[in-house]
Amino acid sequence: MIPFELVEPRTLREAASLLASGDPAVRPLAGGTAVMLMMKMGVLRPARLVSLRAVExxxxxxxxxxxxxxxxxxxxxxxxxxxxxxxxxxxxxxxxxxxxxxxxxxxxxxxxxxxxxxxxxxxxxxxxxxxxxxxxxxxxxxxxxxxxxxxxxxxxxxxxxxxxxxxxxxxxVQGVRRAAYLKCTTRSADDWPALGVAVVLDTEGDAVREARIVVSAATDTPTRLSAAEEALRGARADEKILRRAGEAAAAAANVVGDEHGSAAYKRELLRVYLARAVKQALASKG
Amino acid sequence: MSVGSKTIRFTLNGEAVGAEVPPHWNLVELLQNRFGLYGARESCGQGLCGCCTALVDGRAVSGCLYLAALADGTRVETVEQPAAGGGLDAVQKAFIECGAFQCGFCTPGFVLMSRKLLDENPDPTEDDIRHYLSGNLCRCATYPEIIEAVKLAARLRKKRDATADKRR
Known part of the structure; x- marks a missing residue:
């Protein structure tokens, strides 16, 4: 890693002021685990890091x-x-x-x-x-x-x-909403995921009133899957509905491949994991 | 001394120390270059393998991803920290007893992480052990022996605590 200056302001506002120049070589540092990795890879070459460790x-x-x-x-x-x-x-x-x-x-x-x-x-x-x-x-x-x-x-x-x-x-607060997060890691248990799916359900009896479903790791940004949410709205989440929701998600999401899996593989994972996540959420107490 | 070096003061294995550190050094560089402590060693350099484990204010961290300058004012412990009363602690004894290493490169990290696990969860299941140590890699693949060693260490600690209770 290349040398840089490290400053430790006492307030968040002061930290923001230190970043105000807009100079891309001045960056904030919180826990630092990702920043350290990026510096080691040479992706980030800061002249100055503003540590947030000592803020309020x-x-x-x-x-x-x-x-x-x-x-x-x-x-x-x-x-x-x-x-x-x-x-x-x-x-x-x-x-x-x-x-x-x-x-x-x-x-x-x-x-x-x-x-x-x-x-x-x-x-x-x-x-x-x-x-x-x-x-x-x-x-x-x-x-x-x-x-x-x-x-x-x-x-x-x-x-x-x-x-x-x-x-x-x-x-x-989660309240009575039922929720689950499932991910698929393709190498070791603590690897970066090839796919993540979060599901939060408002339920009435065994029917889904409203669903919020978000995919990560398979898309460039975490993305709401409204087509899949629509497929579940007002329905009992049986195998047929879950298959329809999974198909809708896989068709709508802009899935991209990376070293954890190809786009085609991740689309298949999305179909499977979406259904599993909904089932897990429904089976959970909260 | 390079540009922007900073003097930091911290407690290292129970002793108050100070050191001059360049801002881009990580904790492993500080321990090796300034204090000749080689128990924490950088292997993957990405926080994945656990070879560089050290404790900062009682919490396990990856030394390779921890800026040395941020150790200022903290309490740092490494595998070189002698056990209370001297000698080896229950985890170290159990690792030897079970042959839970081959080349030994990963052992300091496994010892520190196993101690933290047993501090937090004195009676871990095999699943708890696997889960807690999933961020430590042993390239000689002594995982079955390591799991046995952690179970043995848990028993040794209980025995020690029971004896201490009797003496009280």
Whole structure:
């Protein structure tokens, strides 16, 4: 890795100001696991890194407010995994966290970094989009709220400006909604997935009232599958309906191949995993 | 000393230390180049294999993905940290007893991760062990022996705790 300057501001606002020049060689550093990898590969060659480690303590807090689960951007993935608040308000997040990378990476990587990195293979973006989450940002002048569904602009690209940092993630509580996240890894258990599918269902008896379904890893950005959601709306999720939803998803999603599987293989995975995820969600208590 | 080097102070295996570190060094470089500690070693360089495991403020991290400068003010522990009371701890004894290594390159990482696992979950099932250690690779493939070693270490720790309770 090439030398760079490391600065540690005390507030998020100050950090955003330090990023305000728009110079692509000045980048934020949260947990740093992805940034370190990119620097080692020579993809990222920063002149200056703005570490967020020393910013306000509340950025590392998990809390409940206004019927929502609020996650500070600097909350580590292992804190998420162990949090009784998260387990209570959105158990699907805890289940998804347990199979996310490995223990050491989860101990260091942060929620904000995980979302801002915009690698489509990440596990939480599909889960949080399916739950209807949004992010609150901070920039030198103020900030804004962005639905997570609209955060992703492309492979490793977000709608965040260079001087804008995620401060907090707001997640509507899961409540009676049933949810599941399934992924397929083609090499080892903790490998990057070839496909991820998150499903959140509003149910009435054994019928699906509303479904939110998001695919990741097989597309350039985590993507809502509205055709599949439509196929499930108001229906009992029997084999016929699930097959129809899977076909609709595979036809509509812009699936791309990578080293984890070809596009054709991933389309087949999507058909199979979508049905499995819906079944798992229906079988779960929350 | 290269441009932008920074003096950091931290606790290393129980001892207060300071070091001059270039900002682009990772924790493995700090431990090897400044303190001659080679237990944490970089292998995959991507946080996947666990050979570079160290504990920062009690949490296991991949030293290859952890900036050395960020160790400032923390408590760092490596496999070189002597067990309480000296000698080898239950996990190390169990690894030897079960022959849970061949070349030994991955062993420091497996020992530290196994200790953390048993701290968090004193009575892990085989599934728990496999799951927790899925981010550690042994290229000699001594996985069956490693799993037996962790189970044995769990029993040794319980025995130790029971003895300590009796003495109390």
């Amino acid at each position: 303590r509340r950025c590392s807090e998990i809390r409940e407010a206004d019927g929502e689960l609020r996650l500070g951007a600097m909350v580590t993935l292992s804190a998420l995994e162990r949090s009784p608040i998260v387990k209570n308000l959105a158990p699907v997040i805890v289940r998804a966290s347990r199979t996310l990378s490995n223990v050491r990476v989860r101990n260091v990587a942060t929620v904000g970094g995980h979302l801002a990195h915009a690698d489509p293979h990440m596990d939480l973006p599909p889960v949080l989009i399916a739950l209807g989450a949004s992010v609150t940002t901070v920039d030198p002048e103020g900030g804004r709220t962005i639905p997570l569904e609209t955060l992703y602009a492309g492979y490793l690209e977000t709608a965040l400006r260079s001087n804008e940092l995620i401060a907090e993630v707001s997640v509507p």
